[in-house]
Amino acid sequence: MTVGRATVRSGDHHPGARAGADDPATRLPGVVLFLAGSTFLTGIMVAASIAPSYDYHGAAISDLGVIAETAMLFNLLLVGVGLLNIAGGYVFYRVHRRRAVFATYVLGGIGAVGAGLMPLDTGAPHSLFALGGFVFFNIEAVATASVLAGPMRLISTVAGLIGLVYVVIMVAGDAGAAVFGAIGHGGSERMIVYPAMLWLLALGGHLMVGDREA
Numbered sequence: 568m569t570v571g572r573a574t575v576r577s578g579d580h581h582p583g584a585r586a587g588a589d590d591p592a593t594r595l596p597g598v599v600l601f602l603a604g605s606t607f608l609t610g611i612m613v614a615a616s617i618a619p620s621y622d623y624h625g626a627a628i629s630d631l632g633v634i635a636e637t638a639m640l641f642n643l644l645l646v647g648v649g650l651l652n653i654a655g656g657y658v659f660y661r662v663h664r665r666r667a668v669f670a671t672y673v674l675g676g677i678g679a680v681g682a683g684l685m686p687l688d689t690g691a692p693h694s695l696f697a698l699g700g701f702v703f704f705n706i707e708a709v710a711t712a713s714v715l716a717g718p719m720r721l722i723s724t725v726a727g728l729i730g731l732v733y734v735v736i737m738v739a740g741d742a743g744a745a746v747f748g749a750i751g752h753g754g755s756e757r758m759i760v761y762p763a764m765l766w767l768l769a770l771g772g773h774l775m776v777g778d779r780e781a
Contacts, residue, residue: 592662594775599655601771603648604764610644624751628760629697632686645683652676652704652767659774663714671710675703701737704763705730711770719773726766733758 611628614637615621621631631641656672678700685692708727712720736755740746747755 596655596659596662597771597774597776599651599658599771600767601775603651603655604767604771606651607644607648608761608764610640614641614644623753626753627687628753628756629682629687629693632683633688638686642683642686645679649676649679649683649700652679656707665714668710668714671703671707675700675707678703701734701759702731705734705759708763708766719770722769723766726762729762730759
């Protein structure tokens, strides 16, 4: 299926018909995924600006979920973004028909929803859900590259790999290794999250364009 000036590769069970810019089959996934990325990035910036003395360098993003002024906003944000990711993954699945790709959207969404329902002060449950979200949002980007072509395929792969590298750095740093460097714990965690969210913005825009000529 052609989308923009690149190609969304249809699955074996999908007819692969050409869809124009006004076809909901290509536009709806773009809208939902764009909303997921933009909502999360905007929400955490607003929350961090509200939280008193929030430390971008040393604090975890999830600290926003246990600070009184931002807890409800942040935790609802995680749940909302997780649900949007699953919904966007499903409507995109209806285009490409790759179940394995859709599964990564579901797992990433479950990680976000679980981390929102079980905030940082719940301990291990939050950590497990958050780690699942960190891992699968980035695997989602790499997996989605398999149904794309052109520049978006490369962007998807690079964004996901950057996030996964920083997942390893985060795990090593939390275990005591001196790997965070000048950007600290907070910056390293954002290097897991921001590439995936920016990728969702790019993918959403790419899908919304459809076959429209420039």
